[in-house]
Amino acid sequence: KHQSLFTQMNKDIENYIKMGANPVTSPQINELYLAMYVTKTERIWCRGRLTAIKTERATPLYEVYFIDFGSTQMLDISKLREITPHLAQKKSFAIQCELYNPAYTNWNKNAHVYMGKVINGKEIYLVVKNVNNGIYVVDLMISSSDRGLTSIIDILIYACSNALSSSSDSLSSVRQKNSYVPEL
Structure with a gap:
């Protein structure tokens, strides 16, 4: 419609x-x-x-x-x-969104670059988590190897928290022990 x-x-x-x-x-x-x-x-x-x-x-x-x-x-x-x-008089079609951030992570300036590598060439699904003051809080999902969906935010937060935290501007420490980081 x-x-x-x-x-x-x-x-x-x-x-x-x-x-x-x-x-x-x-x-x-x-x-x-x-x-x-x-x-x-x-x-x-x-x-x-x-x-x-x-x-x-x-x-x-x-x-x-x-x-x-x-x-x-x-x-x-x-x-x-x-x-x-x-x-x-027609209502606008754009919907204001913000990315779901359950850990309230302060992303560094390189986080968007890594996120781009994670989602490059993949089909992305948008899931609305909440609506606050007319702003949609959304999570982005990609297909995982088990045919389920994996949150891009979860990948960034849990697999890359050291590399993407505000205290680090380097992406050299992306891989952590026992963590899943998709092949880029």
Whole structure:
């Protein structure tokens, strides 16, 4: 159901842009606009909320939070368009999440690199553990050799706690006695 609503909204945005959506002339912080989401392979118009204006350069840049994707980009004014009330009133599709952290581990700056190696090329399952103040607390799971699911957080916490703790910036001590660390 959500996918079809999302697809229809994107078609509505595309049609509105093709019909000549008005450029934004005086952008305001916290206002909702249509903004061009730019990646290496595509440029699509999406709903975005203006969160900051950077005026350090001759031409200001606008920080836009894409409410349906949960990401942020810096854009120039040419990539902003006025939004219709119909498109603005739709609920955002992005869901704010935080990673489940039962041990309240303080991850070091390299934890995300190791996590990327653990999940690289694997199918990932997301499990909602709790909802706190509208934020979903989630765990990420991968298939284990016994065809069950293993928590990525458990792997990081129990198999790699020394390597990924805040007191260590090295990944050299990843393997611990009697611990399971997946082959990377």
